[in-house]
Amino acid sequence: MTKKITIEPVTRIEGHGKVTIHLDDNNQVTESRFHIVEFRGFEKFIQGRPYWEAPVVVQRLCGICPVSHHLAAAKAIDQVVGVDANGLTAVGEKMRRLMHYGQIFQSHALHFFYLAAPDLLFGIDADPKKRNIISVIQEHKELAKKGIQLRKFGQEIIRATAGKKIHGISAVPGGIHKNLSKAEIEYFLNDINVPSVSTCIQWMEEILDFMKDYHVKNKSWIHGFSDFPSNHLSLVGEDNCMDLYHGKLRAVDTHGKVILDNIDYNDYLNYFSEDVKAWTYLKFPYLKQLGPQKGWNRVGPLSRLNVCEALPTPRAQKRLEEYRRFTGQRINNMGLYYHWARLIEMLHCAEYMQDLLEDDDLQNKDLIIKGTRRPEGVGVIEAPRGTLLHHYEVSDMDEITRCNLIVSTTHNNEAMNRAVNIVAKRTLNNNSQVTEAMLNEIEVAIRAYDPCLSCATHAVGDMPLKVSLLDHKGKVLQEITKT
Amino acid sequence: MKKKVNITIDGKSISATPDDNIVEVAKANGVYIPTLCFYPDMGKCLGTCRVCTVKWKRHHVAACTLKVEEGMELTVQSDELKDLRKALVELLFVEGNHFCPGCEKSGDCKLQALGYELQMTVPRFHYRFNNRIIEYNSKKILFEHNRCILCKRCTHKFKDSKGRRVFFFKGKGCHLEVEMVTELVDQLNEEQVDHLVELCPVGALLKKGKGFDRPYGERKYDKTPVGQTTETHPKPSTKKHKGLL
Incomplete structure (x- = not known):
């Protein structure tokens, strides 16, 4: 008689998902799946809207990383109005870059300090009442305070560049509708209302020291937690250095062999396809040349550090070298290293923002460029969770006729399913009783990817988690409720 | 006198x-x-x-x-009149398909500003979800019928340089809608198009290719409540058939 375990909802991620685990008569895991149970439909209902609305409307699919969608759509619509990514004015591009790096900074801070830290600080098997941000504040006051302030810094950067912290409107076809005055910039340098950008850099260095120390102390379980081979995909800039705003597509396999190099993202349809499964609304993108079984890629911080040759800011580059030395591997396939990689990216973003804030181009007034209309546009950006693609086709009369979005979490779909399977087998095989800690271990495997299943569903404190064991006829054999 | x-x-x-x-x-x-x-x-x-x-x-x-x-x-x-006005604004919202977050006119929209001023949160009436179209035929004006409140400003207060009406009412009762004469709209000059868009109190008539061009804080109702804002429209021309009325 088979049994089915359901984890619904999966908590401390963005959006709604559930996990089902099937056990056979001998309590061996036969199958596990990560289901995305919500349907958004933006690709459909943006059809029929005017093209200039896309950057403002489509970003509404997320409350955590709307800037990424705003900018990916803006980059695509730039092409529609005849302006390529390198054709923007200096202020246009730098304002967008500042907005984007601020976005990644705040999103990573949210994930690490609010969502992941409870597991890392208190342990996966800690009392669930303790595994939340409130306990982090109570027991690690300084760390929590810095986490909150760091996130605030990123959000304030977004407010200054996009108009407001969530769902700004400043990226318009061909550029940006505002610049940044010296007075506005001073806000980020004077350490009064928010930590200054140099304070952010200093704090990130301290937190990275903490993270390295944590890995030294917990190396064995971190390394054995969810380690499996995969390809890795990201955008890279000049000399294959990390560039989160613009670049060419690059992918490496599990051993570091380059399998996709210097690809213009406008040609993505020549290289990528998407598989569909009946049990989830999330698609499975893959490289055509390798097929759906071998062509899927991981994306996000871990993959970006695998794909890029170097980081273009000095402190972050040192931290990258330290990270690579620690594992002794050029390509890192261990899921829990997403967290360390995320913190290195935060340091990189802070350094990058410091450079931009000192750049006088931000006060320029030539905000928008106009070109000759084209029938379609593709925009790709490295969002906090990975490579994000927007593609629009527009009629001669300005109506969007087709839209294709490949969102970062979509790329990680196969990886999250594999991570669930690996952890479920390790923790549940031969165990007739399922404990809350076992199930949290599965959630931790998913949480490492910081999946954004839709937007802004953050639970603090008591999690409404209900786990049911059912037989193949649907009869409830055991129920565990987390309150 | x-x-x-x-x-x-x-x-x-x-x-x-x-x-x-x-x-x-x-x-x-x-x-x-x-x-x-x-x-x-x-x-x-x-x-x-x-x-x-x-x-x-x-x-x-x-x-x-x-x-x-x-x-x-x-x-x-009076409380009665305040509630009545609020109800009238709510009816306009439920009768059309208004999604302020994605609208180009947000911040400059008089209907939206009134919604805020009258402290409208959720309309007390059911949404009608009317199936309306977006007209892309004109090269200069996008007509978003979902946002049209049938106020008559475009039909009764706007004429082209030759004194011709450019917008008309069509249909009756709940089927009433504004019809745009595309050929005439496409003959308008830039200034007339700008005035037409300004004349529309909501986001129904939009200049093509233009939207979200001003930051938060610089839009009409961002800092000044609608009650303290004076709308400025061109006065009727003293010369016959000279553009806007």
């Missing part, structure tokens, strides 16, 4: 000129009456939206259509 007469608004005595518009008389005397289809110096008022409803002789009347008469006693501010 006409002889002044006395009226009272909410018990306050006001001296006014006969035939003056009540909305403007009230404003000149520090009494605010919310409006939507009305704008200053518009000539004959449209009276379509009824947001300026006041009470006179126990009847509810659109203030923009009322002229000053000797001895008028008007009620402008």
